Amino acid sequence: MKNTMMEKLKSSKGESIAEVLVASLVMVLAFVLVGSMIAASIKIIKKTDKYMEDYYSLRNDFETGTVAEGTNAQNLRVTFNGGAFTSNVNDISVIVTTITSESGDYSYMTFKR
């Protein structure tokens, strides 16, 4: 290993095209990896922001008694469990599910009083 390195250092020959290409490929991969990690972080933050906005908006509607059954502007389906919802009802839960074609409906959030 040591001899090979010394030989390479003493050699006046340049690098082969294959070596240069592999080195370039490694560098490009490293840059792409860092870039994609940053992009993924930004995407997660934006997704969390939207989730929090939807969550607190629905929770505020639930607390003020203005939550409506059906599909809302955020494409979330709101269903009541325990009868009609009014601001004075104390034993009711509101189940919110997402409606997506990719992963199907799944439970998003539940409020219970």
Place this chain on the structure above:
Amino acid sequence: MKKRLQAGFTLGETLVTVALLGIVFSSLTGGLIAASRVYRDVTEKANAQVLLSTAIMEVTNDLKNADASTYSATDYSFTTSARGYNIRYTNDATNGLTAEPYPNTDDKMQSIPLVTKKAGTENLTVNIEDGSAGLTYDSVNKVFKCTIVIYGTSGELESQDIYVRPNE
């Protein structure tokens, strides 16, 4: 004896090499600075989201257990069984959003930061918008309302209106 090669690089070759190295290093430096700035912003934003959730959870706990009939629209204080005494929210210069015993008839009672320094992150501050006056009670809909704001070094990072209906 083997003759050593005396030939060097031409001025043109050297200049081209220096120019290429300059371009590569400047783009690398620019990229690294941008990446570190984005990383710092993303981390700060994520921490602000966590801090906002923690603060809302604390405020909700106080207000859910509040006795709405004790709410005063003049000094914005109320009694909550979560703490066992009358409080009002203030924005402390050091600790941010704080539950202050009010009126504080007993000097031994201490103001309590809603989010401790341990739970929070350096350079982030949690406040209630408009200070003590930021908490209002709507007696028609029977809900408390306030806005929680998270400030970072660059200004406001997160803000959320919250409505809480006290348990009856």
